[in-house]
Amino acid sequence: MRIDIISIFPDYFAPLDLSLIGRARAGGLLDVRVHDLRSWTHDRHNTVDDTPYGGGPGMVMKPEPWGEALDAVVGDAPARLILPTPSGRPFRQADAERLAGEGRLVFGCGRYEGIDTRVAQDAAGRMPVEEVSIGDYVLNGGESATLVMVEAITRLLPGVLGNRESAVQDSFASGGMENLVEGPVYTKPAVWRDREVPPLLLSGNHGAVDRWRRDEALRKTARNRPDLVAAMPAESLDRRDREV
Numbered sequence: 001m002r003i004d005i006i007s008i009f010p011d012y013f014a015p016l017d018l019s020l021i022g023r024a025r026a027g028g029l030l031d032v033r034v035h036d037l038r039s040w041t042h043d044r045h046n047t048v049d050d051t052p053y054g055g056g057p058g059m060v061m062k063p064e065p066w067g068e069a070l071d072a073v074v075g076d077a078p079a080r081l082i083l084p085t086p087s088g089r090p091f092r093q094a095d096a097e098r099l100a101g102e103g104r105l106v107f108g109c110g111r112y113e114g115i116d117t118r119v120a121q122d123a124a125g126r127m128p129v130e131e132v133s134i135g136d137y138v139l140n141g142g143e144s145a146t147l148v149m150v151e152a153i154t155r156l157l158p159g160v161l162g163n164r165e166s167a168v169q170d171s172f173a174s175g176g177m178e179n180l181v182e183g184p185v186y187t188k189p190a191v192w193r194d195r196e197v198p199p200l201l202l203s204g205n206h207g208a209v210d211r212w213r214r215d216e217a218l219r220k221t222a223r224n225r226p227d228l229v230a231a232m233p234a235e236s237l238d239r240r241d242r243e244v
């Protein structure tokens, strides 16, 4: 997969040189290129914003630099443009799974009050465009959202997660009881500050451990995400589950 990111803060994406994504890039599993939008400005001040038509607070990102940047970065290649925005469709695990199947993604990181609407309209004539939001809270720009989405998407690509991790077992997976949040996890030592690891986890009884983990995950989901429990098909909750 190739990912292009266009932003006025390219240094924001230094974290993509680290850890699993950094290793995937170094190993040629992933091609991530970050571009400074100001490279496509031509005035002395590298201007990327201007006042909004119709008045109102703040500034809006000018269309010209974006148009030139997308022309240069995408050209005629097949690609999907992802535009983080507070008004976008919610980005969920199912979207990460869908987008992990794409060959090329381009993330356009807006700032100020957003990008002139004509940029998305113009791009839609050449490529699929998705306006997405990572959550119901307000950020200052699209960079953090792009980092979140790039991580959620690329961790699903074959070979990116090491052999010791697996995206297959992740919670929030689409459909079924996999929608449980993660239950408690423990490692050595068996006792820490007088707190014991549940003895069952040291029993070697894998069936009982699996049932315990599922009960604990269901208990935590009911406590933290009652919306996920409510959305589960009734038949997927057996009698024992209802007692948890």
Ligand SMILES: CC(C)N1CCN(Cc2ccc(Cn3ccc4ccc(-c5n[nH]c(N)c5C#N)cc43)cc2)CC1
Pocket (backbone or CB within 6 Å): 057, 084, 085, 086, 088, 109, 110, 111, 112, 113, 114, 115, 132, 133, 134, 135, 136, 137, 138, 139, 140, 141, 142, 143, 145
């Ligand atoms: C004055 C008054 C009436 N306005 C009312 C509407 N407000 C909406 C508004 C607020 C902030 C921003 C800053 N910003 C610029 C580009 C950009 C991209 C993503 C996000 C973003 N925020 N939260 C998410 N989940 C996001 C995602 N994904 C934020 C961005 C842009 C737009 C702005 C204020």
